[in-house]
Amino acid sequence: MTIGRRLFVSSAVFGIAIAVAYWFSAHNPDGAILLGLMAVALIFAAGYMFVAERAARLVGDRANASNADASGERLGVFIVASPWPITVAFSAFLVLLGLAIFPVLAVFGLALLLFGLFRLGRESR
Amino acid sequence: MRSARTLLATSLLLCTAGCGVYALPAGATTQAQVLRQDWMVFTLAGLFVAVVVFGLILFPLFVWRRRSNDYPVQFSQNSKLELIYTIIPLLMVIALFAVTYRDEIIVEHLGAHPANTVDVLAFQWSWRFHYVGTAINIVGMPNAPPQLVLPVDETTRINLTSSDVNHEFWVPAFLFKRDAIAGVKNSFDLRPIRVGVYLGRCAEFCGFDHALMTFTVRVVSQADYARWLRAGGSSIVLSSEGATL
Amino acid sequence: MSRAITTAPSSLAHHGIIEWLTSTDHKHVGILYMCTGIFYFLVAGLLALVIRAQLSQPEMTLVGPHQYAQIFTLHGTAMIFLFVVPFALGLANFLIPLQIGAPDMAFPRLNAFTYWLFFFAGLTIFSGALVNGGAAATGWYAYAPLSEISVSTGGGQDLWIVGLLMSSISGILTAVNFITTIFLYRAPGMTMWRLPIFTWEMVATSLLILMAFPSLAAVLAMLFIDRHFGGKFFDATAGGNPVLYQHLFWFFGHPEVYIMILPFFGVISEIIPVFSRKPIFGYTGLVLSAFAIAGLSMGVWAHHMFTTGVVTNAFFAAVSFLIAVPTGVKFFNWVGTMWRGSIVFTTPMLFAIGFMLNFLIGGITGVMVASPPIDFQAKDSYFLVSHFHYVLGGGSLFAIFGAIYFWFPKVFGKMLSERLGMSCFWLLFIGFNTTFFVMQFLGVMGMPRRIYTYPALPGWGTLNLIASIGSLIMAVGVLVFVWDVVTASLSRKHAPDDPWGGYSLEWWTTSPPPEYNFTSLPPIRSERPVFDAKHPELVRSGNS
Ligand code: HEM
Numbered sequence A: 001m002t003i004g005r006r007l008f009v010s011s012a013v014f015g016i017a018i019a020v021a022y023w024f025s026a027h028n029p030d031g032a033i034l035l036g037l038m039a040v041a042l043i044f045a046a047g048y049m050f051v052a053e054r055a056a057r058l059v060g061d062r063a064n065a066s067n068a069d070a071s072g073e074r075l076g077v078f079i080v081a082s083p084w085p086i087t088v089a090f091s092a093f094l095v096l097l098g099l100a101i102f103p104v105l106a107v108f109g110l111a112l113l114l115f116g117l118f119r120l121g122r123e124s125r
Numbered sequence B: 001m002r003s004a005r006t007l008l009a010t011s012l013l014l015c016t017a018g019c020g021v022y023a024l025p026a027g028a029t030t031q032a033q034v035l036r037q038d039w040m041v042f043t044l045a046g047l048f049v050a051v052v053v054f055g056l057i058l059f060p061l062f063v064w065r066r067r068s069n070d071y072p073v074q075f076s077q078n079s080k081l082e083l084i085y086t087i088i089p090l091l092m093v094i095a096l097f098a099v100t101y102r103d104e105i106i107v108e109h110l111g112a113h114p115a116n117t118v119d120v121l122a123f124q125w126s127w128r129f130h131y132v133g134t135a136i137n138i139v140g141m142p143n144a145p146p147q148l149v150l151p152v153d154e155t156t157r158i159n160l161t162s163s164d165v166n167h168e169f170w171v172p173a174f175l176f177k178r179d180a181i182a183g184v185k186n187s188f189d190l191r192p193i194r195v196g197v198y199l200g201r202c203a204e205f206c207g208f209d210h211a212l213m214t215f216t217v218r219v220v221s222q223a224d225y226a227r228w229l230r231a232g233g234s235s236i237v238l239s240s241e242g243a244t245l
Numbered sequence C: 001m002s003r004a005i006t007t008a009p010s011s012l013a014h015h016g017i018i019e020w021l022t023s024t025d026h027k028h029v030g031i032l033y034m035c036t037g038i039f040y041f042l043v044a045g046l047l048a049l050v051i052r053a054q055l056s057q058p059e060m061t062l063v064g065p066h067q068y069a070q071i072f073t074l075h076g077t078a079m080i081f082l083f084v085v086p087f088a089l090g091l092a093n094f095l096i097p098l099q100i101g102a103p104d105m106a107f108p109r110l111n112a113f114t115y116w117l118f119f120f121a122g123l124t125i126f127s128g129a130l131v132n133g134g135a136a137a138t139g140w141y142a143y144a145p146l147s148e149i150s151v152s153t154g155g156g157q158d159l160w161i162v163g164l165l166m167s168s169i170s171g172i173l174t175a176v177n178f179i180t181t182i183f184l185y186r187a188p189g190m191t192m193w194r195l196p197i198f199t200w201e202m203v204a205t206s207l208l209i210l211m212a213f214p215s216l217a218a219v220l221a222m223l224f225i226d227r228h229f230g231g232k233f234f235d236a237t238a239g240g241n242p243v244l245y246q247h248l249f250w251f252f253g254h255p256e257v258y259i260m261i262l263p264f265f266g267v268i269s270e271i272i273p274v275f276s277r278k279p280i281f282g283y284t285g286l287v288l289s290a291f292a293i294a295g296l297s298m299g300v301w302a303h304h305m306f307t308t309g310v311v312t313n314a315f316f317a318a319v320s321f322l323i324a325v326p327t328g329v330k331f332f333n334w335v336g337t338m339w340r341g342s343i344v345f346t347t348p349m350l351f352a353i354g355f356m357l358n359f360l361i362g363g364i365t366g367v368m369v370a371s372p373p374i375d376f377q378a379k380d381s382y383f384l385v386s387h388f389h390y391v392l393g394g395g396s397l398f399a400i401f402g403a404i405y406f407w408f409p410k411v412f413g414k415m416l417s418e419r420l421g422m423s424c425f426w427l428l429f430i431g432f433n434t435t436f437f438v439m440q441f442l443g444v445m446g447m448p449r450r451i452y453t454y455p456a457l458p459g460w461g462t463l464n465l466i467a468s469i470g471s472l473i474m475a476v477g478v479l480v481f482v483w484d485v486v487t488a489s490l491s492r493k494h495a496p497d498d499p500w501g502g503y504s505l506e507w508w509t510t511s512p513p514p515e516y517n518f519t520s521l522p523p524i525r526s527e528r529p530v531f532d533a534k535h536p537e538l539v540r541s542g543n544s
């Protein structure tokens, strides 16, 4: 099992265990539900790890790998700058601020948010 | 070297000051005496750990300072030692838990037949004390703190709740506090052991006048208390024994 | 380096403010996080000085109850959400790709987005001071019903909620980014069991963020619904439950304190071995203890609710005590690292030692307040204020200073002054202990937290005055630090690539590192690849 799977599987098992322990020792539904939800989320994460890492044969996991082993491995596209993250953050800020004090801002923010997300998506394709 | 020595001196100072946790009030109820024991056990255990671990941290600073450019032996493991320093703290906390568990049960125990019952209502920003079974209602204001009168050597049941935000009933001399939460009725017993006047206050931040949400607890002799009850809660009848603590 | 990374050309200017606004380079993002964090530390520190001035004498009237409540709320909120956590995330942003030999984070745009979301979160929270009714004034955990619209009518509370909501979303996304990066982008040979301890601690921290922050987001959303959309979640008169707020908040709030300390356990575990000139002692135990702490800390939230009368105190006391065990393990690992070492007293090392001494007091008082019978007196008193400042101030803050002195040359290519650094350390160490040690006595004597004034009870004036003087000493220490940073930044002297004899990969590359971090990597055969490469004669045989 890769470390990622091991980490999330053991976390999920721990989540279930503590939820059960809590249920039987504390008889408090609020806390048991919280722990239960946490366990469910961890189970999802663990499941995802199984899917995501199925094909991964990472050069970083091979104890004797040398730098030459990594040549040609494609790590992905890296960029150094993009105007869209700050745009999306700013528009999310406007949406929430609008909800809190001034609804018109939220409408404006939402429009900007959609535009920013669209451009962000196009850029990262 | 100078750094290490100053560090040592400061740490010693801290340990001595640690003993001062005994600035803790003497404990004016039977429950508080149990609570005080708990403080003692934990403070002593804490001081012990502090001395040992401070020692372990400071010792290498004196003994193994860099003296040459050579690297020391590059060891990084000792399974037996690692097992030991996991197990010893584990045993310590198990012992501490036993003490905690025992004391908490005593303190939170609700007697079957309390001699008196007082319903305490917390509100922004004062208290109402209602003596159950009587018409006595003592209501305070932020600048006119109310007084809770309790008989000495008798158990009084307090039923605590709030009519608005969260508050917290705290009498430092009783070493005890409990939350007042709307929709929750919290009950606990107090059995004062010394006549006197004690300061009490709200401990949970509850808005702007939280700092002024105080009250006093006046512990009186049982005879005085009976007289006080008969007089409908008028404090004129109380002989003024005991100092403010 | 031999791995193929495709870089997309960018049309944006490569200098000036535009670069900082649009950069997705993890190093820039990290620097932004850390500098913003330090900025809020200075702001919140000023607020703390106002608090200490107001409390220096009984019956002071420097600020009134309205301002005082806003001040301690902003102080606490800023220190936690805008300083310690963002600093940790920023440091991790800077270091993780370097320590694992990667060119950047897995999701660089997402990374920049999380920073800017946090940036606007800070503005939102502090903008409360400008609106009618002032900033939020309900403390850093804003208990309902006090924070409900019926009591806290001002917009400041809404801005606080929205700000924290933004910062919690930002935190969750950052954690996803960290975990993905660490799992998938390690350089050849950098197996998980060779990760530097700091990176390991960030795996545990990220896991904790993923488990805890959703609860914060949920409770904030519920509170917002209560306030504006007719919700009754926490309204006891309408069938709601104020205790539920506490459950949800502390389900986040306790893990949060470990989110604020695990990264700094990592920092300390990086600094001590380098200046003891030995490998870290008990690597595996150190890693496992991080996960033990993370796991256990999910099961202790109601130790903040011992006095509510509605939770099973014994369960929470027991689990809270258990956390002391893995925490103790870490201490013994650090001691074991120094044992028979060759200890060099540099500023980062001094801060690391100061961290251990202070955090030990925080840990011991922590075990004390984890015992309900003691908490019945200590809760909401200055004993508690002392306890958590020993953890956050004496712990996290000292580790942050240690980290700054350790990595400043790497981050900016300039050396900070050792002389000023030592003065800064001693001023902070002495000032800190003067301020916060006496608070233990105030607490047991009965002084509650969050009061803007107090009567002249025996001893209270003196002890408070001592605490206030201590805070001034700390302030001088911080000024020395600021002076140090300013002069170092202006100086022309360049820091060497590896000024300390470091172990992990960030010391292999230049100071500051180039775009995409590395032009070459040493072979990675242990958790100290740089040390191994520079001292082949000392390589331990048979290490895995
Ligand atoms: C730099 C020196 C500092 C001083 C002099 C200081 C002083 C204080 C004082 C006196 C209080 C209690 C206010 C009251 O209850 O009325 C307080 C509260 C608090 N402090 Fe600090 N503090 C400092 C640094 C820090 C740091 C570094 C952190 C966290 C990283 C921090 C986090 C908090 C928190 C969370 C609260 C609770 C706020 C609340 O009650 O909602 N403080 N501080």
Ligand SMILES: [Cu+2]
Pocket: B166, B167, B168, B202, B203, B204, B205, B206, B207, B210, B211, B213
């Ligand atoms: Cu109050």
Ligand SMILES: [Cu+2]
Pocket: C253, C254, C255, C257, C300, C301, C303, C304
């Ligand atoms: Cu906690």
